[in-house]
Amino acid sequence: GAGVSQSPSNKVTEKGKDVELRCDPISGHTALYWYRQSLGQGLEFLIYFQGNSAPDKSGLPSDRFSAERTGGSVSTLTIQRTQQEDSAVYLCASSLEGGMKTQYFGPGTRLLVL
Amino acid sequence: DQQVKQNSPSLSVQEGRISILNCDYTNSMFDYFLWYKKYPAEGPTFLISISSIKDKNEDGRFTVFLNKSAKHLSLHIVPSQPGDSAVYFCAASEGGATNKLIFGTGTLLAVQP
Numbered sequence: 001g002a003g004v005s006q007s008p009s010n011k012v013t014e015k016g017k018d019v020e021l022r023c024d025p026i027s028g029h030t031a032l033y034w035y036r037q038s039l040g041q042g043l044e045f046l047i048y049f050q051g052n053s054a055p056d057k058s059g060l061p062s063d064r065f066s067a068e069r070t071g072g073s074v075s076t077l078t079i080q081r082t083q084q085e086d087s088a089v090y091l092c093a094s095s096l097e098g099g100m101k102t103q104y105f106g107p108g109t110r111l112l113v114l
Numbered sequence: 115d116q117q118v119k120q121n122s123p124s125l126s127v128q129e130g131r132i133s134i135l136n137c138d139y140t141n142s143m144f145d146y147f148l149w150y151k152k153y154p155a156e157g158p159t160f161l162i163s164i165s166s167i168k169d170k171n172e173d174g175r176f177t178v179f180l181n182k183s184a185k186h187l188s189l190h191i192v193p194s195q196p197g198d199s200a201v202y203f204c205a206a207s208e209g210g211a212t213n214k215l216i217f218g219t220g221t222l223l224a225v226q227p
Contacts, residue, residue, distance in 0.1 A: 031213075033215075035215075035217075040219070041219060042120075042203060042217035042220060043158070043205075043215070044217070045215065048214055058214075091158070102163070103160070103213075105150075105157030105159070107157045108157055
């Protein structure tokens with residue numbers, strides 16, 4: 001079956017511009033996660049959605065970052081007024097539900113802020 | 115503060131031999147541990163996991179060992195194959211409703227034919 005998909009696969013933007021990254025989770029998966037991987041670093045948790053519950057935003061690095069999940073499926077991560085330190089690979093994962101369930105990752109969006 | 119540490123950035127082994135990847139953690143609240151494999155330009159792929167109530171979990175060529183007293187886990191791959199060459203990430207979770215994963219920085223494994 002189809003895995004987690006993300007778009008765009010690559011994004012180059014200028015400092016100060018806003019960007020939107022999209023994630024389509026595996027069908028039927030109620031839990032959705034965003035992570036990012038900066039150069040030479042491990043994956044860093046950003047935000048978690050589970051069903052209709054309030055999202056866990058504890059990993060968002062600043063108020064320039066926001067995310068939403070419409071209809072319990074597709075999610076969009078928005079970065080406003082991008083900075084060069086936002087350059088990273090942004091990865092989305094989904095799982096059947098929260099708790100100890102395996103998270104399946106998409107291929108990521110490589111963001112470069114010039 | 116790095117809660118999950120992979121101190122070896124790279125490892126090279128011969129095909130057919132054992133690969134041992136190590137991971138240390140500092141948070142005693144972690145109760146679920148996972149290993150992911152990542153190829154370039156792809157997302158991480160789940161390999162194997164272990165709950166803190168166990169000290170070993172085996173799946174084919176992959177075995178994960180957990181030493182809670184030492185806050186250490188390791189992934190053994192035997193026999194190693196060239197297709198195993200990838201970056202391996204250790205991850206840990208406190209479980210609970212969110213299950214957000216805390217990742218190490220990864221170890222690049224190169225299996226030489």
